[in-house]
Amino acid sequence: MDCGNPGEKDSPEALVAVAERLCARRGQRFTPVRREVFTILAHARSPMTAYQILDRVLTSGRESGPPTVYRALDFLQQQHLVHRVESRNAFLACVNPEAHHDCQLLICTDCGTTAEVQSRTAMARLSAAAKAVGFSVSGAVVELTGLCARCRTALLGFASRRRPDRAG
Ligand SMILES: [Zn+2]
Numbered sequence: 714m715d716c717g718n719p720g721e722k723d724s725p726e727a728l729v730a731v732a733e734r735l736c737a738r739r740g741q742r743f744t745p746v747r748r749e750v751f752t753i754l755a756h757a758r759s760p761m762t763a764y765q766i767l768d769r770v771l772t773s774g775r776e777s778g779p780p781t782v783y784r785a786l787d788f789l790q791q792q793h794l795v796h797r798v799e800s801r802n803a804f805l806a807c808v809n810p811e812a813h814h815d816c817q818l819l820i821c822t823d824c825g826t827t828a829e830v831q832s833r834t835a836m837a838r839l840s841a842a843a844k845a846v847g848f849s850v851s852g853a854v855v856e857l858t859g860l861c862a863r864c865r866t867a868l869l870g871f872a873s874r875r876r877p878d879r880a881g
């Protein structure tokens with residue numbers, strides 16, 4: 714499960730501070746439960762389902778139920794603090810919530826680590842292709858699956874160790 718370095722991600726504490734600042738600036742309340750759900754996601758290396766989040770909330774001793782967690786997740790999504798990973802029905806803390814952005818998710822099929830990239834060109838081309846057939850885009854979910862750098866390196870190392878030496 715654990716694939717180590719989440720890459721560009723700020724420290725979880727820094728991310729929580731950013732979220733709090735954004736909510737304050739927008740006049741939104743970063744309530745204790747919203748903060749807790751966001752903090753759990755900020756620490757996670759791979760996307761978590763609502764029930765995994767709920768488990769974590771309950772472990773911390775807080776009384777809660779699915780509706781509370783879902784409401785907190787709705788709020789966090791509306792504020793662009795959290796992304797929903799559609800293919801896994803799971804959630805991920807946004808690494809760059811200050812920029813209002815469309816992002817593309819890179820999901821490692823081996824360890825589950827999920828990273829975000831942003832290609833405005835890709836989105837512009839997709840929108841243009843849609844527009845060409847008279848379609849007006851209101852939302853987009855782009856999820857790419859494959860192997861993260863770490864799993865890929867591990868796999869290549871494993872393969873090269875197993876390959877018999879045919880040189881000479
Ligand atoms: Zn994001």
Ligand SMILES: [Zn+2]
Binds near residue numbers: 821
């Ligand atoms: Zn991986």
